Amino acid sequence: MSPTGQGTPLPQALASWLDRHAEALDTSADLAAQVVPQLAQAGLFGRGVPAELGGRGGTVGDAIDAIAAVAERSLTAAFVFWGHRTFIEYLLKSPNEAVRERWLGAMLRGERGGATGLSNAMKYLSGIEALQIDATATAGGWRLDGGLAWVTNLRKEGFVAAAAVTAPDGAPPAVVAFAGDSAGVTRSADLNLLALRGSNTAAVQLANVRLDAADVIAPDARAWLPGVRPAFLGMQCAMSVGLARASLAAAQQRAPDVRGLAARATALQDALASHAHALREGAIDGRFVKDAAPLFRLRIGLAELVQDAALLELQASGGRAYLLDHDPNFARRWREAAFVPIVTPSLTQLQIELEKRAAAGGA
Incomplete structure (x- = not known):
């Protein structure tokens, strides 16, 4: 079971592997090659994928639960899981059967890494950034x-990555998939991240990269992206759910020794449970497709809960939190929590988008 007794149980072999290697996954790239195979072996990529397509059935809510369970133990592994499973969701939502047949099996088996690559597209959808x-x-x-x-x-x-691209001849921007071993694709060295260093995060350049019809995920990005955005953001929010659970569990273990913190921990846990329920139900029933604003507010609220939970864990531990031999997991979770507000779409971007929507509604 998860450390807090909530959420989706992970296979014991995977849970033990994550517990042993969470620090190494955060601070180095030494184990980066093992993350996708470990998640695939545990069958996690098939959660929420129809059985007739090779998955384990269920809904996107099951994928959200699984990512949250991984995030309780390692945000690096959950970040990889989110990217890979989101790419799978793009294949499931694609009207192009050829691209799904080409890549879905390999993604479920973990033979290649699936990279969402659509952070630029989500910014484009909100008018923040041009397509690259x-x-x-x-x-x-x-x-x-x-x-x-x-x-x-x-x-x-x-790897295989998704990207939104400008289309020729005045056609709408499209979403395509390109493979890392295609001629003209160049991956940079890993970015020099503060944390999550085992996540295979890098830049990629494309020069004269050739695609055919079976590489097109969606011919009209503007029409397609709003339909896939709830899964993109919902599974991303699962990282916050898992990390907050882990910090609150650690704080509650120490809270009886610190006056007044137990009640705060309980209040935060109740708020987290409410947010997690709303996230899961909204992702399943499709309400976020018609109205994304509540999902944006959930993303902001969960990020704030992560910060509050990390601070509560620090206060519950006191000065001992600065002693690595006391609990090295605190320092890792503190670094992980610093990432949550800035992952695209960042809290600043979401707040700007909500302000724009409010102004348009008032007008």
């Missing part, structure tokens, strides 16, 4: 040129 990759028509399809500055799960052993 251009597509030019060729005799056999398209040619891609451009790059993405920050993509997770670009496995050195092989």
Whole structure:
């Protein structure tokens, strides 16, 4: 079971592996190659994927639960899980059966890393950023040129990434998939991150990369992205749910020794449970497709709960939190918590988007 007794139980072999290696996954890339195979062996990539397509059935809520359970033990592994499972969701939501047939099996088996690559697209959808990759028509399809500055799960052993691209001849921007071993694709060295260093996070450049019709995930990004955004953000929010649970569990273990903290821990845990329930139910019933604002507010609220939980864990531990031999997991969770507000879409971007929507509604 999870450390807090909540959420989805993980297979014991995976739970033990994450517990042993959480610190190494956060601070180095030594085990980066093992994360996807470990998650695949545990069958987690099939959660919420129809059985007839090779998955384990269920809904996107099951994927959210699984990512949260992994995040309780390692945000690095959960970050990789989110990127990979989100790419799988793109294949499931694609109207192009050819791209699904080409990559879904390999993704479920963990043979390649799946990289969402759509942070740029989500910013584009909100009018924050222009698309960074251009597509030019060729005799056999398209040619891609451009790059993405920050993509997770670009496995050195092989990856496939999604990206939104400008389309030729005045067509709407499209969402495509490109493989890391395609001619013209160049992966940078791992980004020099403060934490989550085992997540295979890097930049990628594309120069004269050729695509065919079976590489198109969605021919109209503007029409398709709002439908997939709830899964993108919902599974991303699962990282916050798991991390907050872990910090609150640690705080509650120490709270009886610190006057007044037990009640605060209980209040935060109640708020977290309420947010997690709303997240799961909204992702399942489709309400966030029609109205994304409540999902944005959940993302903001969960990020704030992560910060509150980390601070409560620090206060419950006191000065002992600065002693690595007391509990090294606190320092890791503190670094992990610093990442939550800035992962795209960042809290600042979401707050700007909510303000724009409020102004438009008032007008």
